[in-house]
Amino acid sequence: MTQFDVFNGDADGLCALHQLRLEAPLESVLITGVKRDVALLQRVPAQRGDAVTVLDVSAATNHDALVSLLDRGVDIQYFDHHYAGDLPRHPGLKATIDPSPEVCTAMLVDRYLGGKQRIWAIVAAFGDNLPDAARELARPLVLGSEQLGQLGELGEDLAYNAYGEKISDLIMPPAALYEVMHRYADPFHFLRTEPIIARLSKARCDDLATASEVDPEVVFDHATIYVLPDAAWSRRVSGVFGNHLANRFRARAHAVLTPNAQGGYTVSVRAPVAIRTGADDLCRQFVTGGGRAEAAGINHLPRDAFQEFARRFEQAFSTAPHPP
Numbered sequence: 001m002t003q004f005d006v007f008n009g010d011a012d013g014l015c016a017l018h019q020l021r022l023e024a025p026l027e028s029v030l031i032t033g034v035k036r037d038v039a040l041l042q043r044v045p046a047q048r049g050d051a052v053t054v055l056d057v058s059a060a061t062n063h064d065a066l067v068s069l070l071d072r073g074v075d076i077q078y079f080d081h082h083y084a085g086d087l088p089r090h091p092g093l094k095a096t097i098d099p100s101p102e103v104c105t106a107m108l109v110d111r112y113l114g115g116k117q118r119i120w121a122i123v124a125a126f127g128d129n130l131p132d133a134a135r136e137l138a139r140p141l142v143l144g145s146e147q148l149g150q151l152g153e154l155g156e157d158l159a160y161n162a163y164g165e166k167i168s169d170l171i172m173p174p175a176a177l178y179e180v181m182h183r184y185a186d187p188f189h190f191l192r193t194e195p196i197i198a199r200l201s202k203a204r205c206d207d208l209a210t211a212s213e214v215d216p217e218v219v220f221d222h223a224t225i226y227v228l229p230d231a232a233w234s235r236r237v238s239g240v241f242g243n244h245l246a247n248r249f250r251a252r253a254h255a256v257l258t259p260n261a262q263g264g265y266t267v268s269v270r271a272p273v274a275i276r277t278g279a280d281d282l283c284r285q286f287v288t289g290g291g292r293a294e295a296a297g298i299n300h301l302p303r304d305a306f307q308e309f310a311r312r313f314e315q316a317f318s319t320a321p322h323p324p
């Protein structure tokens with residue numbers, strides 16, 4: 001029997017698996033990828049009698065592969081907080097799914113384990129941008145504010161490592177990062193002993209500094225477009241750079257374009273923080289666009305659609321934002 005551990009390569013996926021394997025150590029085949037690479041189940045070559053644990057990737061995106069594994073007689077344990085769609089009903093599937101906004105996958109695993117590896121759920125909650133939930137989880141652990149700060153930084157660094165278009169864009173492949181992390185039950189021991197987190201932290205800082213030196217491509221009255229160069233650091237930093245701009249120039253909308261492998265751009269849009277709306281409506285006008293009201297994106301904008309995008313972007317954010 002082979003065990004497959006399938007997990008999102010970000011902080012939440014890493015910490016969810018780490019909690020489970022600290023409690024129940026098992027030799028397993030790791031299947032993971034960059035944060036946006038979520039169709040992972042189709043890569044699992046499991047046979048009848050094998051077992052698969054799936055963490056932090058949407059059951060809706062993986063629906064067909066999930067059904068096919070279950071039909072093959074594979075046992076599946078699934079923890080996730082993304083939209084799940086129609087979950088198959090099958091005796092081989094044990095699923096813990098909760099798409100509530102203040103929950104991440106490592107928190108679902110924390111509930112399942114009765115809080116036994118709680119400290120890693122705290123790291124994950126910080127990494128999934130749920131600082132209030134992280135502090136709530138931390139309450140019974142009596143951590144000092146400096147320790148809590150370290151866990152927060154660790155979560156953000158692990159989360160940052162998963163941003164990129166492909167594994168070679170990342171500072172460290174998530175599976176290799178997991179192998180290192182897995183040797184430590186105590187995150188503070190991990191931080192003291194392994195240089196990798198300091199490397200991630202420095203890369204996060206350097207990438208943002210490099211992006212901040214890029215001049216805007218187009219400046220409208222209430223909106224700005226940046227086009228980053230074709231480089232691994234661009235593909236890592238684009239989302240974080242968008243958030244940075246949004247927080248710095250709160251009355252402006254921002255679009256950050258990064259050249260992608262198809263010869264076009266991946267687009268990251270942030271609505272003005274002052275209104276937090278309009279980003280999704282704009283992006284959905286394009287075939288591969290989607291997201292949330294305040295932060296949305298387009299997976300592939302063909303190069304010759306740039307002018308059309310710029311026109312619609314200016315139109316979408318043509319007036320000075322008035323907070324509701």
Ligand SMILES: [Mn+2]
Binds near residue numbers: 012013056105128
């Ligand atoms: Mn997550």
